[in-house]
Amino acid sequence: MLRILHDTNYDFIRWWKVMAAITIGFILLGLGSLAIKPPNYSIEFTGGTLMQLQFTQPPDVGEIRSALDDAGIHGAEIQQFGSNRDFTVRAQNPAQVAAQARGAENIAVTIESVLKKKFGENSLKVGRTEAVGPRVGQELKRGAVIAILLSFLITLVYLSIRFEWRFATAAVIATSHDVFTTIAFLKLMHLEISLTVVAGLLTVLGYSLNDTIIIFDRVRENLRKGRKETLYETLNRSINETLPRSVLTHVTTFLATLALLLFAGEVIRPFAWVMAFGIVTGTFSSIYVAAPVLLWIERKWPRKTGARQSSSTVTPTSRTRRSTATATR
Structure with a gap:
């Protein structure tokens, strides 16, 4: 696997508009079904x-x-x-x-x-x-919402300190994407929202955030090297450099989750479904949500005057096109 993914040069960012259309369509489908019928809450939340x-x-x-x-x-x-x-x-x-x-x-x-x-x-x-009881159910529901919102707030503060606000905003938007797509998935699969599912959702957020941080950390390292390349090219380079690690981690985690889906009981199965879907959507958002959002933010609010064109170009240069064509051959 490492040999196959060694020295890849795929142009991931090129397809961000197509991927954005797909994920927005999926989220709208889930939200539409929620508008028709509310989500199925478990006993813990309804009493x-x-x-x-x-x-x-x-x-x-x-x-x-x-x-x-x-x-x-x-x-x-x-x-x-x-x-x-x-x-x-x-x-x-x-x-x-x-x-x-x-x-x-x-x-x-x-x-x-x-x-x-x-x-x-x-x-x-x-x-x-x-x-x-109904009072306990309402308290548990309120606690679950607070836990998710606090995770967003802590993420925003932590990444603002470790990186900067551009990276933090992109990461929070990516994790918000994971929440909405997972809720849409739960609704379309007719799965109950229980405390176990909320635990799985928070686990997915942490897993997705970890993947995003790894990519962003590599982006920061590549920016410090002072290469004469656009942010578009730096993002693609960083994603390709972290691709072997990401694929191996996600495949092994997914196999463990698959074992839960196949052999676990009914109580743990909704958690396994959330984890399995979350691994996929978390990987997707790290590449096709966090990275394009960072590119868009840099285009709107460049770091310094005159950097707008060089740091936020939305199309690859001829050098990237040639290297991508060579890698494809």
């Missing part, structure tokens, strides 16, 4: 009761729903997972959540007793039970 049940014999879903409706638990979501004997029951009806918050009879106890009465005393086992 309610979640139970995982294992039946001794495959039950009929209609009979489960009918028994719960007769007991006054209306609108419960019943899903099969794993084998045909494993089911999850979610009671997220606002009235039921409010009743649980007022100290009414535990809904989980009611569900278990109703189903045992319907199917038999030894007909099922309760694998897992979660009960979250």
Whole structure:
């Protein structure tokens, strides 16, 4: 792999407009679906009761729903997972959540007793039970939003100190891209937004930011060398120089995530989906979002007078074209 990617000279920045159109289209598709229907929040954020049940014999879903409706638990979501004997029951009806918050009879106890009465005393086992009140759910949702916003703020401050505001702004825009594309992906895949998913999202942001910092650090080193080349050429050079390291890191991480997708249980699988997609979109944003944004910022606000043309040229020079053609051959 290192031998294949050694001394590459691909013109990555050349395709930034095409890549920007693709990613904007994907984000708009996700936001459009969010406008039609809000995202699916888990029990941690909405409040309610979640139970995982294992039946001794495959039950009929209609009979489960009918028994719960007769007991006054209306609108419960019943899903099969794993084998045909494993089911999850979610009671997220606002009235039921409010009743649980007022100290009414535990809904989980009611569900278990109703189903045992319907199917038999030894007909099922309760694998897992979660009960979250509405106030706790709102606090967790607010905490998740604050965690993401704080990550942006800390990133902006840190990169402004280590590099400068141009690099910091480009990195924050790239990580914002990762958040929006991942949320769109979750919506299109009909995945719930849970605390585990938020943890995966924060991990993706850190992973993507690390990749962006590595590229920007190489850009800074190449700028200090004083080569007579435009920022366009410096960005391409820096991306190509860090490409072997990036590919090896991303491939190994993706393989580990793939193992989680294939062999992990239902609880950890949404986290694995976020990580798998985040590795792809994080790599994409480091090259096709952060770098072009830095180029655009430098064009609008050059470092010094007279540097606008030399530092922000949007088209490669003939030397870059010749070297790219040679590398292609």
